[in-house]
Amino acid sequence: MDLIAELKKRSKRLPKHVVKFVEGELLWYEDNKKLLSLWDRQRDELMNGLKAHTQDQKRHQIGSVYDPVGQLATEIIMLEEPLTRTEFYVKAVDDVWDNLTLEERQIIKLRYFKGLTWQAVSMGLCISRSSLFRHQEDLMKKFAIRMGL
Secondary structure, three states, rough: OHHHHHHHHHOOOHHHHHHHHHHHHHOHHHHHHHHHHHHHHHHHHHHHHHHHHHHHHOOOOOOOOOOOHHHHHHHEEEEEEHHHHHHHHHHHHHHHHHOOOHHHHHHHHHHHHHOOHHHHHHHHHHHHHHHHHHHHHHHHHEEEEEEEO
């Protein structure tokens, strides 16, 4: 379904908890991107360690109490679920970002990535606060729809 058609369909205001969730994802977006990059490197290290331990374990007695392969596999599995969720929301922000106008991108960048107040964003972009809040409401809807909220 077209995003504009979906927006018209959901013309009501978003619930406050949805707006807060979307804002939280936007505020943490840059940190989450770094976290995902770090995780990719760490996963590679764990997988290399897993391969090395698997080869070492073949040399040791089967049935030993310490199982480094199982321990590394458990670490990978435990980290995978929260990171999959983070990856989903980072991709959602990226997808919406690609379809925003320059002005909408500036609003998101100044408010959520740079941490400016709404008043500072309004003054910096030379738009009224009421226009800014209309933009913000539309932007929250776009992000919420893509995030499946």
